[in-house]
Amino acid sequence: MSSPEQWTHPEPGAGPAAEAAQPSPEQVIAGLRATSEGGEELTQLLTPEGERVHSSQFDPYIADIDDEALRGLYRDMVLVRRADREANAMQRQGQLGIWVPLLGQEAAQIGSGRAMRKGDMAFPSYREHGVAYTRGVDLKEVLGIFRCTDHSSWDYKEHGFHPYCIVIGNQVLNATGYAMGQKFDGKVGDDNGEATVTYFGDGATSQGDVHEGFVWAAVYDAPLVFFCQNNQWAISEPTERQSRLPLYQRARGYGFPGIRVDGNDVLACLAVTRWALEECRHGNGPVLIEAFTYRMDAHTTTDDPTRYRLSDELEEWKLKDPIERVRAYLARNGGADHEFFDQVQADADAFAADLRDYCFNMPEPPPERIFSNVYAENSPVLDAQREEFLSYLDGFAAAGEH
Numbered sequence: 358m359s360s361p362e363q364w365t366h367p368e369p370g371a372g373p374a375a376e377a378a379q380p381s382p383e384q385v386i387a388g389l390r391a392t393s394e395g396g397e398e399l400t401q402l403l404t405p406e407g408e409r410v411h412s413s414q415f416d417p418y419i420a421d422i423d424d425e426a427l428r429g430l431y432r433d434m435v436l437v438r439r440a441d442r443e444a445n446a447m448q449r450q451g452q453l454g455i456w457v458p459l460l461g462q463e464a465a466q467i468g469s470g471r472a473m474r475k476g477d478m479a480f481p482s483y484r485e486h487g488v489a490y491t492r493g494v495d496l497k498e499v500l501g502i503f504r505c506t507d508h509s510s511w512d513y514k515e516h517g518f519h520p521y522c523i524v525i526g527n528q529v530l531n532a533t534g535y536a537m538g539q540k541f542d543g544k545v546g547d548d549n550g551e552a553t554v555t556y557f558g559d560g561a562t563s564q565g566d567v568h569e570g571f572v573w574a575a576v577y578d579a580p581l582v583f584f585c586q587n588n589q590w591a592i593s594e595p596t597e598r599q600s601r602l603p604l605y606q607r608a609r610g611y612g613f614p615g616i617r618v619d620g621n622d623v624l625a626c627l628a629v630t631r632w633a634l635e636e637c638r639h640g641n642g643p644v645l646i647e648a649f650t651y652r653m654d655a656h657t658t659t660d661d662p663t664r665y666r667l668s669d670e671l672e673e674w675k676l677k678d679p680i681e682r683v684r685a686y687l688a689r690n691g692g693a694d695h696e697f698f699d700q701v702q703a704d705a706d707a708f709a710a711d712l713r714d715y716c717f718n719m720p721e722p723p724p725e726r727i728f729s730n731v732y733a734e735n736s737p738v739l740d741a742q743r744e745e746f747l748s749y750l751d752g753f754a755a756a757g758e759h
């Protein structure tokens with residue numbers, strides 16, 4: 358971590374008077390720290406203890422969530438967490454090249470993912486395995502990306518879920534263009550309207566592409582929900598070093614609504630995303646949602662978070678676990694019994710075992726597979742590269758080395 362002095366921002370041309378008005382390093386840190394606390398600004402419908410909080414604005418958006426539906430959301434979260442842990446373990450066993458854990462972000466992803474309808478489109482970054490699952494994408498296909506045998510080969514139109522994007526912020530521009538298209542094509546204007554959700558992290562908000570997306574989406578009233586999962590860390594860079602303001606407040610500068618939701622509260626994420634999508638469907642987009650959450654594992658399996666953050670931070674967030682609060686609520690209110698919880702755990706284990714079996718036996722594609730699914734239409738340049746690559750490989754065969 359840097360020293361307090363590094364965090365001050367001297368004003369240009371500051372004289373002695375201005376110096377006197379400068380906040381102390383402690384004040385600067387206190388101010389910056391405040392931006393990373395949930396506080397009163399946070400929309401929450403289920404507390405970490407599993408108590409329901411009522412909201413006249415957002416309760417109507419989850420009026421259909423009875424015990425059965427809530428059990429469904431619980432099951433979704435348990436399954437994707439179990440799949441995530443299995444994939445992490447498989448990377449450690451050398452079966453995947455890398456893995457990007459979602460641990461801790463299940464509510465943000467399941468809540469927002471389940472808020473979308475058929476006809477809506479999602480543009481993910483690289484951590485949205487939970488959203489992929491809600492869009493009906495087989496997580497086996499997601500594993501293929503990380504085993505380097507495939508590259509987002511699901512039918513994105515059928516699932517309403519675009520390929521993963523590793524280039525930070527790039528998917529926000531793609532999503533903005535897509536949402537502008539929804540507007541130009543007259544697919545916006547009433548309850549049946551279409552909308553788009555794009556996912557990105559707190560770190561991505563420092564990327565120019567995201568700001569450009571904000572500007573274009575705003576001036577064209579694009580039906581786009583900017584869904585920022587503020588998991589507090591951009592690899593080793595904490596959010597408070599990337600913004601003086603809470604991230605959701607940035608929306609105001611672009612002229613559209615911004616809202617901060619408890620990203621560990623699946624009900625709040627569902628309700629707020631449904632609200633934002635409704636705004637977009639009716640032509641009142643875009644909307645920025647900051648889902649305030651925490652990355653409970655490493656950035657990726659190549660990262661060691663113990664080098665830059667303290668374990669007490671993780672311990673604190675364990676108390677706000679997105680799954681435990683739903684379990685507590687269901688158990689306390691008679692919405693589910695032990696049999697249900699045991700069954701979900703068994704289903705999750707079977708789900709993970711299936712992924713593991715598939716991963717170990719994943720078909721190895723021919724080398725030229727890397728050239729497919731790159732462009733929608735044929736590209737002579739890519740065709741030439743593929744031919745060159747194949748004749749290069751043939752050279753090994755001719756030399757008896759392949």
Ligand SMILES: Cc1ncc(C[n+]2csc(CCOP(=O)(O)OP(=O)(O)O)c2C)c(N)n1
Nearest residue numbers: 484523524525558559560561588590591592
């Ligand atoms: C354009 C670009 N710059 C840098 C990187 C390297 N990089 C990968 S992940 C990452 C941090 C992203 O943090 P955040 O946006 O908060 O998302 P998170 O990984 O926490 O979900 C960076 C800088 C990249 N992939 N793309």
